[in-house]
Amino acid sequence: MKNTLKVERAKLNITQQDLADKVGVSRQTINSIESEKYVPSTLLAIKISEIFKTTVNDIFTLENGD
Amino acid sequence: MESKTNNNKGTRIHKHLKKVGIGIILIALLTGLIIKLLHIEMMPTQKAFFKAFTMNGFILGLLFVAFAKEKIEDEMIAQMRLKAMAQTFITAVFYVIVKPFIDLVFRDPIQDVTGQFLVLFMLLGYLLNYHSQKFNNK
Secondary structure, three states: OEEOHHHHHHHHOOOHHHHHHHHOOOHHHHHHHHOOOOOOOHHHHHHHHHHOOOOHHHHEEOOOOO | OEOOOOOOOOOOEOOOHHHHHHHHHHHHHHHHHHHHHOOOOOOHHHHHHHHHHHHHHHHHHHHHHHHEOOOOEOHHHHHHHHHHHHHHHHHHHHHHHHHHHHHHHHOOOOOOOOHHHHHHHHHHHHHHHHHHHHHHOO
């Protein structure tokens, strides 16, 4: 699963730590999501999309084989 | 901090118990080392008692270290713990199955895997697996 988390973060000019604090996870979790090592739960994906005032589908997109 | 994105909350113990666990491990190891290095003469019952004390202390300490909460216990940590537990369990099952054959080839007679040793093996395997996953996700 691809994501545009880094781009969205850059648009709002917030750090990984800021985003992690807002959604209640560790900075390592945000880093793992950005580097596509970890796929977040629905709950976390919705929380992240709410921070960026967009939809989950705009941030997370399926790849071939997903 | 307990994250709301973590649904697996039942198996964690307080984070301060990690330090207690490390303390118990050190005490158990030091006791074992002192007895071994100083060649203290003991009755067989005393020897059995100190062996059990050292081993059980080590196991209890490892249990505290393995299951103490992280600073932020979120869903990724829960997933890593689950993966580490599953892989360790499968490895332990294979170890129990394969060990008699290894004993048969390299030593005689075949020795059963004791409960203490199996628990120790699983705790160490779990910690190793969990921390290697954490290191890879840094």
